Amino acid sequence: MSALAERAGALLGAKHTTYVVALVTPGGAEVDAMGTDVHADVELGSVSKGITGLLWRDSVDRGEVAEEAVLEDHLDVPSTLAGIRLSALATHTSGLPRLGGSDVLRRSWELWRRGRNPYREDVAGLLAQLEDVKVGKARPAYSNLGFQLLGHAVAAATGSSYADLVAKRIAAPLGLVDTYVPTAADEVRSGAVTPRNRAGREVDAWAGEGIAPAGGVRSSAADLAILLRALLDGTVAGADALEPVAPFTGKLRIGAGWLSGPLLRRTVTWHNGGTGGFRSFVGIDRDHGVGVALVSASTRSVDGAAARLLAEAGDAA
Template sequence: MGKFTPLDTTSPVHGDAELAERFMSTLGKRRVYALAIVEVAQGNTRTATVGAEHDGTFELGSLSMAINGHILASMVADGTVSADQPLGSLLPLGECPASAVTLEALATHTSGLPAHGGSRFGTWRKALRAVRGREADGETVEDVYGELRRARLHASGYRYSTLGGAALGHALAAADATSYPALLRGRFATPLALPTALVQTPDGAMSERDVPGVTFSGRPADPWTGPGYAPAGGLRASADDMAPYLEALVAHSAPGMDALSEWLEIDDGLSLGAFWHISRGEGRSLTWHNGETGGFSSWIGVDRSEHRALMISCAGHIDLDGTAAAMLLAP
């Protein structure tokens, strides 16, 4: 398959054309190849897709961890787990440094775990594979357990860890005596009635509604289906899924809403919930997370004081942080 054609102002829009144009007008020379955008504001829900149908699913990358924050908070609330519970009480890690890390430390990126498991060469190799559109994190669940057993913990403090995000998802699944894909369905997708949200699996063939990812160079990207790192980046969802989820965020009715509360203050301008980032400035507060895979870029944010939420997901690679935050916070 050759290169994909980037979206432009002539690309057909499904849904709210004005919402799509607000985002498309910010692109300039940046290229995206499919778009899903959902906005909830003033009691209204608006959705638009370009280059995909409303039920077309996009890889959400690390937005998966933000959703794990909901699952953790809901399981703490119902007593299934406790925030200070050690990882080794749930996963078969033996006596290793990672075994003593708490679930809260994983959710606030203060566990001391490295960004990824394995050697420096392995981390470099993953980055190269991602740039080339190959799956970067193809490990099995057992592979991730092995990485956790071998991991050396760094000094205390905030240190973003994809390995920690994966570990927490598998730990929560173990607490529920199930697999991570089943945990996602039971604790998140089913309660919110999200029709197409799922965790990609290695044996799951791409369906017609699965939007293909696109690399930096405009070529097809492999889907990210490795079960080991699935809790940190394996979720697919559509605009049809994100709309009721964003409505629940604004209504404070999503499972585990305490995930969006402050769990850790990093500095005067930034705190963390359970994986969620909370940015403060100029009298406003924005709760958000971003995500990226080999073929997709995504962003979700909530302005809780104004009861507004926004989600953007694109096939292609662009930095969404500034654009999406400005759209959400605009008058």
Template sequence: MPLLQDTPETPAPPARRRRWIAAAAAALAAGLLSLPLAPGPARPADPVTGDTALAEQARELLGDHPYTALSVALREDGVWRTAGFGEAGGAPVTPDTPFETGSVHKTLTGMLLAELIEEGEIAAGTTLADAFPDTHFADPDLAATTLEELSGHQSGLPSTDPSRALAGLLPLLSRGDPYAGLTAEDVIAAAAAAEVPESPGYGYSNLGVSLLGEAMARLTGTPYQRLLDERVLGPLGMDATVVATAPAEVPDGAAWPHDANGVRVSPWYSAGYAPSGTSTWSTGTDLTRLLDAVADGSAPGAAATEPRFPAGEGTEVGLGWHRSRIGGEEIVWHNGGTGGTRAFVGYAPATGSAVVVTGTTTEFLDSFGMRLLGADVPAAPGSGQGPVLTAVTALLCLAGGLFLLEVGTRRLSGTRLRPAPHRAGTVSASVSALAVLALAHSWGAWALVPPALWTLGAALTAFGITLAAGRWPRLPLTRGHRALGPAVSGLSIAFSLTLACLALWPR
């Protein structure tokens, strides 16, 4: 008799074989069904309107830049040409389509200050202590800050109220509005409690410009919005530029904000932060009027473009407006961004060229606008989604399915390192896997990651759920403490469902 001999392979039990076949079938079905749902970067829908040559130039410069709707206006040799991409409010984008302006609105707040100073209604050296005599500022240096320094971002105030960092985190995660409900009183209280560094220099501050708006309102006895309408917007004929502090006030036909993955997000509404650009909407037509009047000096408060303070290498800031020297070309400009819209306005005094760009995306359009003006700046990448978010996206797509696969193949007897599975844990793991898939779909770096990875994750998750569910009759309800086990699983399920709601809740 030989010492060694071949041993016939023991066939898998029929139940186990059926379980694996069912899991494979579920994975195939999930993969096929998920194909039309696969995420991807935002892309504008047809039609394309306006000047054909400008549209082609814009497409070439934008490359893979993600957006759902875009409006472009370019002035060369004194003539404006426009192009629109995608739809807004069920109609093609045109120069009259309203977009959020974000911080572009700071230029109007700065021009309002320049106009009031020029008319002698506010002194150039007016301080916060002068504007708010009944307010105690914790930092006396801040109380001595002038309104011009607020507009030029020289106050040392933080960008927003630091005490609301946690309160604003949930709206950001759910693509909501981090400024919702904030009033002028909230702005004053946040500034009054702030401490600023000595000789702060340039530090971009939404809080500071918002405080400036309320200071001008207090000094003139006129609400900020009415003051802006009467002194700047009205004379310029910018009738389509509005402050919308509630959903009902959003202009008809507006381009609703979307992120770089094409997910609809909430506009921003805040009366308190409106002077810095929350709640503000405008059109390409209105913004071209603004640039024409600012460039020829006829606009109220046109002196706001004159440089007053250094703002970094090659850049100076006036009252709101920035001036940058790029490759020997001087450009007067400002950008803007909200939760799902980006804007850029600028002009080159030497050549007379000017540009207005507004788009529904979370990727800045500054480089695109500068290049339209002829500035020698690097092309913006297709997305600002970096390697960290790319790695997290891949992990979210695959981790849940891989974990379920491990649960579905874990020994029922268990060990100290690999405890035996149970029903509560299997349900918890399944819900968690589906939640992280939803999170990856909504927040993933889909401008960089192939959408097929999400489809693979969906198939792998279906495979793991089916494999684990096939053992359901043989599993106990829970293991360990009879009350603690289900409670932990319940908390895990609740947390996972909350994540899924944050990712998928319609805005």
């Protein structure tokens, strides 16, 4: 075990038995894993929203999506949602609820009782859920549904699927060999880390076409180190997604999915995530040129441990 994995383990605590970690500093990069290896893929959960933000900004830069594009420009949505701007989806200010569909309670019960993936619909199924969706006030309110629609709107505008877009515009240019988007459980690669709930029981992987832009991207410690470096040096597609453009909550501001604000005496740009069997954090401190990614096969938070690793790296930089 490396000093990095040992330190991460000490910060996480003994109940985190399987995790991957990446640390990038001005002097280099370190990756390690506990209970698995550095190329085993894990669920990034809502860190996927940050990936979607990058893809949206890249599509605008390429002229494929207009800066002021609305949902009806690229998706067949009900008239009540037609005029929602993609920029509002990217900053969680669209007025959309957190989730779509009329069976949220049943799906939540299946998740907690049986560990089932609550997001099993394809894009057509996702769009079918929109008929009963009520649009609220345009104020900051976290929405998985909003990012699902943002990602699929960008994919439609480019004549691609979301999974292919991640492969072509994020993974391939950066040389990420373990980063992909499974659209069904049988597409999860052999050797992937097994998702487990708080009690350590194996649960379903969160693989599905509909949820992909909001929580379906998978990656590894090795790939996350490369992504962190690209986020820090601005070589990732759509890098301006990191720049905060609107207030979010408290002292936080938001860019295209990415949050920025104070974290342990540092200004950090970050996103975290949670699925039925993983918790994740990806963050960079651009003032000190450091970045940390930490993902654990557990539903116990990793945010505090990741923030401490990032602060310690900044202090040493």
